Amino acid sequence: MMKRDECLKALARHVTDADIVLPVYSTAFDWIDIRPHPLNYLSHGAMGLASSHGLGLALGRPDKRVIVLDGDGSLLMNIGTLVTIAEAAPANLFHFVCENGTYEANGGHPIPGRGTVDFAGFARSAGWRSVHEFSDLKIFEQRIGALLAERGPVFVDLKVVPSGPQERDYSRLHGPHVRKAFREALGKS
Amino acid sequence: MQVSANTEGPALHGGSIIREIKASGIDFVVSVPDITTSEGLLRPLAQAASPKLIRICKEDEGVGICAGLAYTGKRALLLIQQTGLLDSINAIRGVAVEYALPICMMVGLLEKEPGVPPLQSKRYGVRIVEPILDAMGIPYHEIETDADLGKIKPAIDEAYVASHPVVLLIGRRPT
Numbered sequence: 001m002m003k004r005d006e007c008l009k010a011l012a013r014h015v016t017d018a019d020i021v022l023p024v025y026s027t028a029f030d031w032i033d034i035r036p037h038p039l040n041y042l043s044h045g046a047m048g049l050a051s052s053h054g055l056g057l058a059l060g061r062p063d064k065r066v067i068v069l070d071g072d073g074s075l076l077m078n079i080g081t082l083v084t085i086a087e088a089a090p091a092n093l094f095h096f097v098c099e100n101g102t103y104e105a106n107g108g109h110p111i112p113g114r115g116t117v118d119f120a121g122f123a124r125s126a127g128w129r130s131v132h133e134f135s136d137l138k139i140f141e142q143r144i145g146a147l148l149a150e151r152g153p154v155f156v157d158l159k160v161v162p163s164g165p166q167e168r169d170y171s172r173l174h175g176p177h178v179r180k181a182f183r184e185a186l187g188k189s
Numbered sequence: 190m191q192v193s194a195n196t197e198g199p200a201l202h203g204g205s206i207i208r209e210i211k212a213s214g215i216d217f218v219v220s221v222p223d224i225t226t227s228e229g230l231l232r233p234l235a236q237a238a239s240p241k242l243i244r245i246c247k248e249d250e251g252v253g254i255c256a257g258l259a260y261t262g263k264r265a266l267l268l269i270q271q272t273g274l275l276d277s278i279n280a281i282r283g284v285a286v287e288y289a290l291p292i293c294m295m296v297g298l299l300e301k302e303p304g305v306p307p308l309q310s311k312r313y314g315v316r317i318v319e320p321i322l323d324a325m326g327i328p329y330h331e332i333e334t335d336a337d338l339g340k341i342k343p344a345i346d347e348a349y350v351a352s353h354p355v356v357l358l359i360g361r362r363p364t
């Protein structure tokens with residue numbers, strides 16, 4: 001098992017200024033400290049929808065890599081998204097799931113099926129072109145560069161341990177200034 | 190909120206609705222099938238090269254997809270049934286209303302009696318739709334006959350110019 005923040009730091013080394021990144025909840029608070037950038041898309045409006053926003057962005061801007069950093073609880077809430085994305089098949093969409101087995105932002109309660117749900121299996125069954133699982137940080141660090149060069153959609157399950165307490169100021173995700181900054185950055189990019 | 194049921198005229202033509210959709214600059218139609226609009230709208234849209242049809246599993250997905258597209262400057266129409274609208278209220282609340290995004294929804298009213306305004310329908314599931322939209326502060330327009338077609342493009346243009354959601358309620362099966 002890996003630590004989420006270490007996975008995100010490894011990923012951040014391969015994310016360019018042109019990429020759009022959609023992190024959710026606890027992952028989002030880690031990510032905006034690791035890689036603050038106006039092309040972070042942080043306002044998803046309702047739990048589970050990050051990958052759907054990502055699909056819209058990927059279809060509308062096929063020239064850009066769109067990287068979704070989902071949670072396992074969030075993905076379960078919108079599991080049909082895997083089928084929708086597989087059918088739309090955007091070559092520029094990369095869907096990472098930080099699987100820690102908990103609703104970390106809502107009290108750390110276990111997700112249904114914790115430890116038995118096979119997220120990579122879901123993605124394969126849904127028809128994704130490329131599916132990966134990682135539980136070893138060194139292997140993830142070795143593979144992440146090549147993985148982000150693949151033709152999408154690409155699904156990546158990151159097996160991580162639950163993180164500790166986290167300061168969560170949700171205005172950093174949902175504030176109007178966040179969306180304004182993203183809109184302006186995307187318009188120039 | 191606008192309510193203007195037009196009960197005159199016997200028909201609503203799907204081809205005419207599609208012309209209005211295209212005239213509104215819609216690039217993508219995002220849809221879960223709805224029996225009211227299945228034959229007259231969705232099936233011909235599925236056979237057309239443009240706008241591009243994205244089939245989704247659940248209506249709230251479509252709210253997110255349309256939001257992402259809106260940021261890229263692409264116009265989208267979420268074509269669903271009112272049951273899906275009701276199921277997606279939290280997504281519409283968060284994404285469309287609180288973020289003030291141009292989520293344009295064309296909603297077939299399942300089991301609404303042709304020619305009867307939604308508020309006067311005998312169906313509970315139809316009667317509650319407009320009061321809910323009123324409570325959420327979402328503008329809507331009734332599309333009952335061809336006489337209502339002229340509402341479509343201005344409603345979509347206004348949603349994108351002013352950046353707010355809008356709902357177009359399809360009150361009978363388009364032919």
